[in-house]
Amino acid sequence: MKKILIILLIVLITGCGNKEIKKDENNEKEEIKEEKSLTVEDYKNNSVNELGEVPIMMYHGIHNKKNSDTEYTGGNVDKDGYQRTTESFVKDLEFYYEKGYRMIRLNDYVDGNIDVELGKSPIILTFDDGLENSIKVTGLDDKGEIIIDPNSAVGILEQFKKKYPDYNVTATFFINGGIFQQEKYNEKILNWLVDHGYDVGNHTNSHVNFSNVDSTKSQEEVGKIYKLLDKIIPGKYVNIIALPFGSPYNFEHANMPYILKATYEGKTYETKSALRVGWKSESSPFDKSFNPKFLKRIRAYDNNGQDFDIEMNFKLLDNTRYISDGDKNTIVFQTSMKEKLGNTYNKKIIEY
Numbered sequence: 256m257k258k259i260l261i262i263l264l265i266v267l268i269t270g271c272g273n274k275e276i277k278k279d280e281n282n283e284k285e286e287i288k289e290e291k292s293l294t295v296e297d298y299k300n301n302s303v304n305e306l307g308e309v310p311i312m313m314y315h316g317i318h319n320k321k322n323s324d325t326e327y328t329g330g331n332v333d334k335d336g337y338q339r340t341t342e343s344f345v346k347d348l349e350f351y352y353e354k355g356y357r358m359i360r361l362n363d364y365v366d367g368n369i370d371v372e373l374g375k376s377p378i379i380l381t382f383d384d385g386l387e388n389s390i391k392v393t394g395l396d397d398k399g400e401i402i403i404d405p406n407s408a409v410g411i412l413e414q415f416k417k418k419y420p421d422y423n424v425t426a427t428f429f430i431n432g433g434i435f436q437q438e439k440y441n442e443k444i445l446n447w448l449v450d451h452g453y454d455v456g457n458h459t460n461s462h463v464n465f466s467n468v469d470s471t472k473s474q475e476e477v478g479k480i481y482k483l484l485d486k487i488i489p490g491k492y493v494n495i496i497a498l499p500f501g502s503p504y505n506f507e508h509a510n511m512p513y514i515l516k517a518t519y520e521g522k523t524y525e526t527k528s529a530l531r532v533g534w535k536s537e538s539s540p541f542d543k544s545f546n547p548k549f550l551k552r553i554r555a556y557d558n559n560g561q562d563f564d565i566e567m568n569f570k571l572l573d574n575t576r577y578i579s580d581g582d583k584n585t586i587v588f589q590t591s592m593k594e595k596l597g598n599t600y601n602k603k604i605i606e607y
């Protein structure tokens with residue numbers, strides 16, 4: 256009997272002891288966390304620069320269907336570089352990762368919400384034209400979920416999601432009236448995308464050239480897609496437009512106000528950003544030159560390191576890129592950059 260009591264006592268004491276140790280461990284961790292708040296040395300060692308530039312990559316098709324009247328140039332399918340080979344797209348994704356880029360959502364960037372770990376840089380992926388090879392569905396599984404071709408853009412992105420969980424894989428897809436050209440699956444695809452960390456935006460109903468139409472047609476082209484998205488994924492899409500052909504080229508164009516805000520069939524839409532075609536990286540959302548309503552993109556193509564291809568742009572970015580301090584609530588930059596500071600989104604400013 257005594258022996259049992261002694262064992263019970265030991266168990267009780269040890270049990271209590273463990274709890275206390277755990278408490279102590281938690282306290283220690285909290286203390287360590289506080290001690291680890293970043294110093295100027297950390298900013299210097301990581302070259303933190305949250306007034307640096309951010310690449311918004313522009314992709315269209317991802318496939319290897321060689322066109323008879325064009326030749327591959329590097330990883331391009333067509334000579335203008337709007338279509339990219341599957342192998343090159345995989346290489347691009349490896350390249351960005353190796354270079355220390357981590358993906359963020361376009362919508363978050365526009366909102367000044369950049370959540371990237373210390374010393375890393377944000378990158379944004381966009382895909383235009385709602386092509387079948389953006390997200391090719393080969394059938395449905397037992398649960399009725401779509402099965403995605405692993406060689407389509409999303410299929411490849413999903414593989415990278417598994418390979419590098421810290422890459423924060425995401426992208427924004429800009430659709431026309433044909434959605435992803437897969438009538439049977441279009442609605443399922445849109446729902447799948449927004450449920451799996453991707454975004455969907457507007458590329459106009461018929462891929463219109465805004466420079467060639469009037470304001471009424473402009474409103475119809477924009478409004479129809481918002482209406483379609485409202486029907487299929489209400490409240491889950493982004494109010495961002497990728498301008499077909501990058502037109503209008505000038506923010507002062509007469510149709511621009513109708514692209515940004517107008518009423519179609521009794522419903523008012525508001526577009527927070529319009530994306531251009533080409534040619535280089537955009538400024539930090541905290542830079543005073545930042546105009547979220549008219550954003551530049553980098554055409555994801557190869558041209559021997561010239562004419563603002565991927566290689567050229569990322570060389571330029573080596574000196575100008577946004578480098579995070581790992582805290583999305585602060586804006587950290589060197590004092591010499593101070594005059595570039597614009598919208599602070601009510602964040603804490605730290606100069607060093």
Ligand SMILES: [Zn+2]
Binds near residue numbers: 383384458462499500
């Ligand atoms: Zn397009």
